[in-house]
Amino acid sequence: MQKGSLTTNHRQEALIGWAFIAPQMAGFFLFVLLPLGSVFLYSLQEKNLLFGTSAFIGLGNFRTLAKDPLFIKSLLNTLVFSSGVVPLNLLFSLLLALYLGAGSRGTGFVRGIIFLPVVTSGVAWAIVWKYLLQGGADGPVNYVLGLFGLQGPNWLFESGWAMTSVIVTRVLKNLGMNVLIFMGAVMNMPGDVIEAAHIDGAKRFTLFFKIKLPLLMPTVMMVSIVTIIGSMR
Known part of the structure; x- marks a missing residue:
């Protein structure tokens, strides 16, 4: 019974800890990781903002930049x-x-x-x-x-x-x-x-x-x- 109560206390402490860091982690994923991933994906495409079209070109943008x-x-x-x-x-x-x-x-x-x-x-x-x-x-x-x-x-x-x-x-x-x-x-x-x-x-x-x-x-x-x-x- 004592062992079960200790396990329950550990779970409650873990849940409280996760609850405290959840807002920070959510903000990190939404405002840091997600934008960085989007930027990398956009860098692999050739976009035409006038017509709203895009095509995957791989590392073509990086090769062009390195030659500039x-x-x-x-x-x-x-x-x-x-x-x-x-x-x-x-x-x-x-x-x-x-x-x-x-x-x-x-x-x-x-x-x-x-x-x-x-x-x-x-x-x-x-x-x-x-x-x-x-x-x-x-x-x-x-x-x-x-x-x-x-x-x-x-x-x-x-x-x-x-x-x-x-x-x-x-x-x-x-x-x-x-x-x-x-x-x-x-x-x-x-x-x-x-x-x-x-x-x-x-x-x-x-x-x-x-x-x-x-x-x-x-x-x-x-x-x-x-x-x-x-x-x-």
């Missing part, structure tokens, strides 16, 4: 963009989170400045930076450089500088969100472990690489994945 020089160039530019955005974003967001988490002077002002671009419209952000990075002496950035005797390039139209400009502006746009995530991890680090390391004589760099960074690695991995996905878009 514009697609190859776009893919390479995306990889260059991601290789610049991801490490810079991670480095500066982690350093700023450590600075803000230490409670140093002026942290409230720095938090506001860092997070302000996150809530700014992407269109407005692009328009402002397009104005700031104008070529010639009329551009505000080049004007400031001219005060120091430096001649700024045509930031958005010269080879090399254009990609650099886009990378820098994108890093500044999304920096605040990653700083916020890292700050949550920094504030939740066990203080007794860090204090014990201080007592044992750990210096600043040793404390960071041996204690803080290993504690922050799960957050670093999560932020890295999110930043890579965002940059590859």
